[in-house]
Amino acid sequence: MVKPLDTRLNTLIQQRIDLKTKPLGALGKLEVLAAQLVQIFSQGQTQLDIEQLAITRPAMFVFAGDHGIASQGVSIAPSEVTGQMVANFVQGGAAINVFCRQLGWQLTVVDCGTLVPCEPAPNLRSQRLGDITHAFHKQPAMSEMQLKQGLEYGEQVVMSAIEAGSNVIAFGEMGIGNTSSAAAILAALSGASVELCVGRGTGIDDETLCKKRALIKQALEYHQDKLATPEQILQRLGGFEIVQMVGAMLAVARAQKVIIVDGFISTAAAMLASRIAPHSKQYMVFAHGSMEQGHKLMLEQLNAEPLLHLDMRLGEGTGAALALPLLQAALGFFCEMASFADAHVTQVVDA
Numbered sequence: 001m002v003k004p005l006d007t008r009l010n011t012l013i014q015q016r017i018d019l020k021t022k023p024l025g026a027l028g029k030l031e032v033l034a035a036q037l038v039q040i041f042s043q044g045q046t047q048l049d050i051e052q053l054a055i056t057r058p059a060m061f062v063f064a065g066d067h068g069i070a071s072q073g074v075s076i077a078p079s080e081v082t083g084q085m086v087a088n089f090v091q092g093g094a095a096i097n098v099f100c101r102q103l104g105w106q107l108t109v110v111d112c113g114t115l116v117p118c119e120p121a122p123n124l125r126s127q128r129l130g131d132i133t134h135a136f137h138k139q140p141a142m143s144e145m146q147l148k149q150g151l152e153y154g155e156q157v158v159m160s161a162i163e164a165g166s167n168v169i170a171f172g173e174m175g176i177g178n179t180s181s182a183a184a185i186l187a188a189l190s191g192a193s194v195e196l197c198v199g200r201g202t203g204i205d206d207e208t209l210c211k212k213r214a215l216i217k218q219a220l221e222y223h224q225d226k227l228a229t230p231e232q233i234l235q236r237l238g239g240f241e242i243v244q245m246v247g248a249m250l251a252v253a254r255a256q257k258v259i260i261v262d263g264f265i266s267t268a269a270a271m272l273a274s275r276i277a278p279h280s281k282q283y284m285v286f287a288h289g290s291m292e293q294g295h296k297l298m299l300e301q302l303n304a305e306p307l308l309h310l311d312m313r314l315g316e317g318t319g320a321a322l323a324l325p326l327l328q329a330a331l332g333f334f335c336e337m338a339s340f341a342d343a344h345v346t347q348v349v350d351a
């Protein structure tokens, strides 16, 4: 069960923020972020303990999976690229590797089921549910068994990081065709039109976009009577990486640690997790607003405001990675900044 956050310390937390040497509210969204992080890190405590407020072993997971729908020509790239990019992640050459090295994330790549499996490596976990999902416009993407196993695998991989001391976990992904899956999930969860939900992913042209929308429309019609629960939506329209992300997000929320959500696909997983366990949203930080069409609608549905707007549309966890310095800044000002009394500054009162 995902517990709601205990609010006992909230007044104390807000007072501490308000008494820092700055005009009230002047650190904007960083204040909201600080309050959320301190609340999460103080669960189970009756007093604020500044000493133990720290981000420890921030862990980035890139979940990779191949999608049968890619064979219908909905991406600029063929499915083989998923496995090739996994090899690139393992070797340290992708955008996510650079950002993780620069910012201090520990990166684990999770092969959830790809056409080209990678050689074993220290930063690669093999949790394969198959080689590729079924094209979901004419059949369920995966079986009920794969759904169940995927949720468990996701839990297992993040729990090993949490047991090793990670208290901030970020969610990235790789999977050619997975914006189709994420868009279908959004349409099923929100009831919004396919035109609103489906965008260009890696950068497809107008003709391909028309085909992608038609396929997703077909899928929603085909599955229409069987999309009543988030589990059904996941099984029928999801992907091997998306199901493991959902299982992993739920596990992080149960463990009362911080979930950093990336872009379009990561947010689709976050929507499903918060439908399954509504309190899980309290543990989520939305890192950035993706340029992918439909991401804005996802964030609206979640009533979430992202920290960054960088016009990015890559995935891999790149937006989530870039949020770490903001988390550090938020926790840093909360812990280290002087209060008016500490610094003998005359307290300013709002007009």
Ligand SMILES: Cc1cc2ncn([C@H]3O[C@H](COP(=O)(O)O)[C@@H](O)[C@H]3O)c2cc1C
Pocket (backbone or CB within 6 Å): 074, 075, 076, 077, 081, 085, 173, 174, 175, 176, 177, 178, 179, 180, 200, 201, 202, 203, 314, 315, 316
């Ligand atoms: C070389 C390359 C690297 C990527 N890294 C992330 N994605 C991103 O693009 C894919 C989703 O877009 P679509 O649904 O259009 O296929 C995912 O793999 C996502 O992570 C990439 C895509 C490519 C081609």
Ligand SMILES: O=C(O)c1cccnc1
Pocket (backbone or CB within 6 Å): 179, 201, 202, 262, 263, 264, 265, 266, 290, 291, 292, 295, 312, 313, 314, 315, 316
């Ligand atoms: O926002 C994302 O995560 C995204 C957008 C386009 C393609 N791949 C991922």
